[in-house]
Amino acid sequence: MKILKDGVKAPVTFSLNGEDIEGYAEPRTLLSDFLRHELGASGTHVACEHGVCGACTVSVDGKAVRSCLMLAAQAEGKDVQTIEGLSKGDEDFGDLQEAFHQRFALQCGFCTPGMLMTLASLKGTGRSYSEAEIRDALSGNICRCTGYREIVDAALDVLGDQVKA
Amino acid sequence: MVGTTEVDDGRYVGKRVLRVEDQTLLRGRGKFVDDLPVAPGTLHAAFLRSPHAHARIVSIDVSEALKVKGVKAVVTGEDIRPYTRPLIVGFKNPMDYRGIAMGKVRYVGEPVAVVCATDRYRAEDALARIKVEYEPLAAVVDPVKACEDDAPVLHEEAGSNRVSRRVFTHGEPMAAFALADRSTEITIRYPRNSITPMETYGIVAEYQPDTGGYDVLSNFQGPFSVHTVMAIALKVPGAKLRHRSPPNSGGSFGAKLTIFPYIVVLAVCARLAGRPVKWIEDRLEHLSSSSVAPNRVTRIRAAFDDDGTVHGLRMEHFDDHGAYLRAPMPAPIYRMHGLSTNCYRIPNVEVINNICMTNKCPTGAVRGFGGPQLYFAIERVMAKVADELGRDPLDVMSQNLIRANQFPYRAPAGALIDSGDYQQVVADTVEQGGLEDLKRRRDEARAEGRLYGIGYAMAVEPSQSNMGYISTLKTAEEREKAGPKDGAVASCTISVDPLGSVSVIGDSTPQGQGHQTTLSQIVADELGISIDKVQVNLETDTQKDNWSLAAGNYSCRFSPASVSAAKTAAERVRQKMAIIASRYMNVTAEELDFKDDWIIARNNPENRLEFRRVGGLAHWSPSSLPDGMDAGIREVAYWNAPELTPTSAKDEINTSLAYGFAFDFCGVEVDPDTGEVRIDRYVTAHDCGTILNPGLAEGQIRGSFASALGASMYEEFVYKDDGTFLSGTFADYLIATAPEAVDPIMVETVATPSPFTRLGAKGIAEGNQYTTPVCLANAVADAIGREDIVLPLTPAKVFEWVNGEEEAPPPDVAEDEGPDDRIDYSGDALRGSGSTFVPTTPEQVWDTLMNPDEMAAIIPGCKSLDQLADDHFTGTVSMGVGPVKGTFDADIRLANLDKPNSADITGSLIGSLGSSRGRGQVTLEPSDDGVTVSYTYEIHLSGTVASVGGRLLSGAARSLVNQFFRALVRRAAPDAKPQKDGLLGRMRGWLGGTS
Incomplete structure (x- = not known):
């Protein structure tokens, strides 16, 4: 096992949205800080830094995780997906993004990356979800603008077990 | 319901137009304050904060902190003092507040020192090395106790914790109480809460030694009247305090107004450190020390006749502003002053305002801004009046409502309520919300012995604040001396570039409300162009943009004010382009229509010019413009409403410009075994005048309802009697998530346009902050037959109300050999x-x-x-x-x-x-x-x-x-x-x- 010295930056490499990246992090550097400030992937937002609000949710090896509760060094060699990976450059929105757009499912947009990454992990399972299941899955993501109705509707458009009007 | 980007009749206003903001935000390409690059060498700040609610600072030793690797400066209150003056508020008082403790700490979380280091982690490391010796003092957290003679005094120089007391008499309340058949009284306690935006405060400050000025980037939300407060505090001319706001802001709900004391502190830190300093607030800092709504104790009395007519109200408020007053505090209580009788025809009212200081976080703006506290008192006492008469509350409320033919209605405390049809809103709500069915459900539940109640609440929803209302705090003589304060100026700049595309600059610093979309709709409609030809930029820069005191995003200002300014500026652009076009088309400017990207002669549609060509002419060929016309196309509109007059000699004040109306009712069931309050049905109706974009308006209603539901059921900043703060995480300050969220039934009802705003629009974003807390409280009171209902309705509290105090559990069985x-x-x-x-x-x-x-x-x-x-x-x-x-x-x-x-x-x-x-x-x-x-x-x-x-x-x-x-x-x-x-x-x- 590599022993990292306190206060010294060491290289961290992983795959970010399909691209191999390398950056330097102290042992204590959070994955959220590393993504935002070392790699410039500022689409992932930090809102509580104690694992409750879900704004910093990213996907690591296909699982939704809180990047404020994970160290950058722990991502070594992993496959990390963030909101920037949901649509690339000028390409159209992915289906979750398009549903959010159509449903007015965001206002300030600060919680939105975490919401989308949580829902993306549901989508990754390939199955469909009831409204109650979607609400339950989103219980770790706080939104203060919308009241959730539009977010749940957008999620049901993509993941729902029946088509909503 | 999904939205649209195409409109078949060429008109965007009123349609569910999809948000232009989404293209940025849904790609993760938003530019929030912490996303913007900073200059190399920028330092990162961390605050050392007081662990005490009240203590004298005996000494601060920063020497060990300065030795930590990467630390460039450690700044204390005494270091800040020479570079600042106190931050002023709306009335003269001796309190000295500059955003950081000097001599004493007065609440848990108060800044005591700032470490500026090469990165945030190191700055926080160094905090542990600062030695502060405190002499703890007795603390006071209750606003009524704080006003007692033996209470510990926070600001000795003020002499008392009651820093302002004003008595207002409108009409003849004494006579009304003497003559009425009956009177009743209730005391309410409204708790401390906030809406805690997902994005916290963020600031990058830099000192400019060459000019002696400061450059600041922050997610400050306005009102920009506070810019003057900061400039005075920093001892610089306003023009040398350059404030810029980033393109995106992650919510505010009022909170980001009171970032300004931190701006002052960090500006001086940057000066002392000789480098730009950046600070992003963390969540504990935000919950303990940023801003909260004032909690309030109100004793309210109503005088009424046996037939249910209410003749007068008397109320005394103890408004708790925590440890310091920060501009524009104590504004919330005065913002609502004109509406001291809510939506009722009550001609007489007495209001006593006590402004109290306690050892808690200082207050600031929170969505609703004084309304939840006031309406909680009025709507609870109206329910009590009905109860004492043995009548249905809705009957009594309706009987006293302002009638549709009375608008504009001048309320006794001064509000000029512009328009409305309250009776129609009530009728629509009762019908669409199924009130009769709900009453049946209540009867059935009660027949089975269950605790079921129905609550009602009504509210006038004010929008666009009169910048003069805070002067109502002063006496008429003091106002006379200070000169008049009134109005609420909004501005907008619209330009057309040489290729004919349109740029709009507004003054609304939005935090997610979709203002770019709405302004695009308005300008596209006025100029007859497709919405994608309009680019709206709402970043602000006080050195370059047009702004005035009222600029910013608060108190439902956008729909009445910023929209009216945009409409006015767009009309001026259109007028100029029509004059230019008319010369080429041989018709008068008045005969031209702007439609589908063309300028068309109304009576001969074949006679037309492309919009972009006319825009281009103003740039490419100034010589072909009419004599005296400026080249280029850039129109600035400053818009103000003449109805926003100063406070009268009798303390009457038209506190806001436009007034909407909200009416809610709900059915709740209380579980006697758990104390849980289950919302069976919640119905809400709003008349906010012209609706500019239903998709956005519904989002504001749902969002307001959700946060008001949180305030009613879960959210409270909890302090112990000794001032200890206990709500520092989102595991302590609980917020509803998707499974707890309740979907209200939203009623379709009338829209009575405001005669005073350019598009007839009124604010919509705060209505449920007013109605929902007291609607739920009235329902719980009805369910369990209790008068003293204090939010939030936590199960433990409600359980105790239903069952009496719980017996102490048996002592724990000790594990192992432990005690x-x-x-x-x-x-x-x-x-x-x-x-x-x-x-x-x-x-x-x-x-x-x-x-x-x-x-x-x-x-x-x-x-x-x-x-x-x-x-x-x-x-x-x-x-x-x-x-x-x-x-x-x-x-x-x-x-x-x-x-x-x-x-x-x-x-x-x-x-x-x-x-x-x-x-x-x-x-x-x-x-x-x-x-x-x-x-x-x-x-x-x-x-x-x-x-x-x-x-x-x-x-x-x-x-x-x-x-x-x-x-x-x-x-x-x-x-x-x-x-x-x-x-x-x-x-x-x-x-x-x-x-």
């Missing part, structure tokens, strides 16, 4: 008592307790312990509670030593994570085979440990006590066999624990 410890953290301190058995002699236990080396081994986490005198020890202890762990300096004194029988212990722990003071007593009682050690203790905790670990403290204390006594047994009786207590032993424990 039985009873712990209570309900008052102002953590109190415990218990006993344990040690199989040795009292002398042996006594000697162990008095030996510093032994004690160092026994005290959990003790790293060192030195004996300074027989009865005085100091040392360091490492301890953790829940998510936090830290090192504390311990100071322990013994007294009343009665060897080997008893001793009193007092002590304190202080460290970067907080402090505690405690006292206790130990008694040793010999028995046949050993000694029973009994103890009591009382600990006052403060700082981070309590703020983030409050809910874990009892458990942590129990665990520490257990560890202590297990170690004591090991050290004092090393030969004793580890004793697994059987039933007998446990019973002995229980008896010992309760003695």
Whole structure:
């Protein structure tokens, strides 16, 4: 096992949205800080830094995780997906993004990356979800603008077990 | 319902047009303040904050912190003082506040020092190395108690915690009470809450030694009247305090108004450090120290006749603003002044406003801004009037409503309520919300013995504040001296570039409301162009943009004000382009239509010019413009409403420009076994005048409802009586998530346009802040038959209301050989008592307790312990509670030593994570085979440990006590066999624990 010295930056490499990246992090550097400030992937937002609000949710090896509760060094060699990976450059929105757009499912947009990454992990399972299941899955993501109705509707458009009007 | 980007009739206003903001935000390409690059060498700030609610600062030693690698400056209040003046508020007072403690701390979380270092991690490291010596003082947290003569005074120079008291009389309230058949009274307590935006405060500040000015980037939300407060405090002309806001802001709900004291502090830090300084607030900082709505105690009385007519109201408010007043505080109570009779035809009202200081976080703007507190009192007393008359509350409320033919209606305290049809809104709501069905459900539930209630609430929703209302706080003579204050100026700049595309600059600093979309709709409609030809930029730069005092995003300002300014500017652009086009088309400007990207002669559609060509002409060929016309196309509109007049000599004030109306009712059921309040149905109706974009408007209603639901059911900033703050995480300050969210039934009802705004639009974003808390409270009162309803409606509280106080649980069964410890953290301190058995002699236990080396081994986490005198020890202890762990300096004194029988212990722990003071007593009682050690203790905790670990403290204390006594047994009786207590032993424990 590599022993990292306190206060010294060491290289961290992983795959970010399909691209191999390398950056330097102290042992204590959070994955959220590393993504935002070392790699410039500022689409992932930090809102509580104690694992409750879900704004910093990213996907690591296909699982939704809180990047404020994970160290950058722990991502070594992993496959990390963030909101920037949901649509690339000028390409159209992915289906979750398009549903959010159509449903007015965001206002300030600060919680939105975490919401989308949580829902993306549901989508990754390939199955469909009831409204109650979607609400339950989103219980770790706080939104203060919308009241959730539009977010749940957008999620049901993509993941729902029946088509909503 | 999904939205649209295409419109078939060329008109965007009123349509569910999809948000242009989404293209950025849904790609993760938003530019929030922490996303923007900073100059190389920028330092990162971290704040050392007070663990005490009230204390004198004896000394601050920053020398060790300055030695930490990467630390470039450590700044204290005394360092800030020479570069600043006090931050002023709306009335003269002697309090000296500059955003950081000077001499005293007055609330938990108050900034005491700022570390500026090369990165945030190092800055936080250095906080632990700053040594502050405090002399704790008695604290006060209740606004009524704070006004009593013997209360500890926060600001000695003010002489009292009641820093302002005003009595207002409108109409003849005394006569109304004397003549009415009856009167009734209720006292309400409205709690402290906020809406805690997902994005916290963020600032980058830089000093410009070449100009002597400051450059600041922050997510400040306005009102920009506060820019003048900052410039005065920083001793610079306004033009040399350049403030810029980033493209995106992650919500505010009022909170980001009171970022401004931090801007002042960080500007000076940047000056002292000689480099730009950046600070992003963390969540604990935001919850403990940013901004909250004032909590309030109101005693309200209503005078009414037997037929239900209400003739007068009298109310006295104790408005709790925490430790400091910060501009524009105490605005919330004055913003609502004109509406002191809500939506009712009540001609007489007396209002007494007490502005109180307490040892809690200072207040600021929170969505609703004074309305939730006022309407909670009025709508509770209206329900009580109905109750005393034995009538349905909705009947009595409706009987007293302002009638549709009375608008514009001048309320006795001065509001000029512009338009409405309240009766129609009520009728639509009753029908669409199924009130009759809900009443049947209540009857059925009650027939089965269940606790079911129905609540109602109405509210006038004010929008666009009169910038003069805060002057109502002053007497007429003081106002006369200061000169008139009124109005609310909005501005907008629209330009057309040489290729004919349109740029719009607004003054609304949005935080998610979709203002770019709405302004695009308005400008596209006015200029007859497709919406994608309009680019709206709402970043602000005080050195380059048009702005005035009222600029910003607060009090539902956008729809009446910014929209009217945009409409006015767009009309001017259109007028100029029509004049230019008319010369080429040989028709008058008045005969031209703007449609589908063309300028068309109304009577001969073949005669037309492309919009872009006319735009281009103004740039490419100034010589072909009419004489006297400026080249280029850039129109600036400053818009103000003449209805926003200054406070009258009789203290009447038209506090806002446009007034919407909201009416809600709901059915709730209370579970008597759990205290849970279940919302069976919630119905809400709003008349906000012209709706500009239904998709956005519905989002504002749902969002407001959700946060109001949170305020009603879950959210509260909790302080102990000694000022200890306990709500420092989102695990303590609870927010509804998707499973808890309730979907209201939204009623389709009338839209009565405002005659005073350009598009007839009124605000929509705050209505449910006013109605929902009191609607739910009225429903719970109806369900359980109780008058004193205090939010939030937490199950523990409601359970007690229904069942009386819960019996204390039996003492915990001690694990292993540990003591039985009873712990209570309900008052102002953590109190415990218990006993344990040690199989040795009292002398042996006594000697162990008095030996510093032994004690160092026994005290959990003790790293060192030195004996300074027989009865005085100091040392360091490492301890953790829940998510936090830290090192504390311990100071322990013994007294009343009665060897080997008893001793009193007092002590304190202080460290970067907080402090505690405690006292206790130990008694040793010999028995046949050993000694029973009994103890009591009382600990006052403060700082981070309590703020983030409050809910874990009892458990942590129990665990520490257990560890202590297990170690004591090991050290004092090393030969004793580890004793697994059987039933007998446990019973002995229980008896010992309760003695």
